Amino acid sequence: EAGVAQSPRYKIIEKRQSVAFWCNPISGHATLYWYQQILGQGPKLLIQFQNNGVVDDSQLPKDRFSAERLKGVDSTLKIQPAKLEDSAVYLCASSHPGQSYEQYFGPGTRLTVT
């Protein structure tokens, strides 16, 4: 079974630039999550999708972050404009509905904002 795919794996941008990350979940997983993991901290949920609908985006900084999952499969997360404090690993995860405790994570995108 193929795992969660993410791209790019690494990205370096200057502050005030924009960046986009892509995620393809495990086939059949209707629930998709985006997390931000700052060095030395645990993952923090940014947004959760159930199919193509948003379930929770309470911790998403909506003035600069946006995410979509138009066809209920792939998802993109965008940051515009980036700030220095956005430097982190952005992890995408997916799970079966009703099994949110077992989330399968992708390898992440390591973002450095200079």
Add this chain to the structure above:
Amino acid sequence: RKEVEQDPGPFNVPEGATVAFNCTYSNSASQSFFWYRQDCRKEPKLLMSVYSSGNEDGRFTAQLNRASQYISLLIRDSKLSDSATYLCVLSGDSSYKLIFGSGTRLLVRP
């Protein structure tokens, strides 16, 4: 107060040692508890769930104390491959939402 608190470590132990990590949580309404493992520069992976009665999976034993609001993970006969960060995870107010601790780093030396 943080929702989930863990000793960051690192715990530096020799192979074969027994090591235990604790984790405390603040939300008494949390229903479900887990340990995830994260290798250096890798993604987190579910290690085991934590049940009130305690549960064991090979060399790993997890326990939950709801009255004191803490969770523990015991690793017996440590292997070099156990070196990783162990994340304490619990469900938030909504059962689907997972809250991750900052992790405890374990280093097992030869």
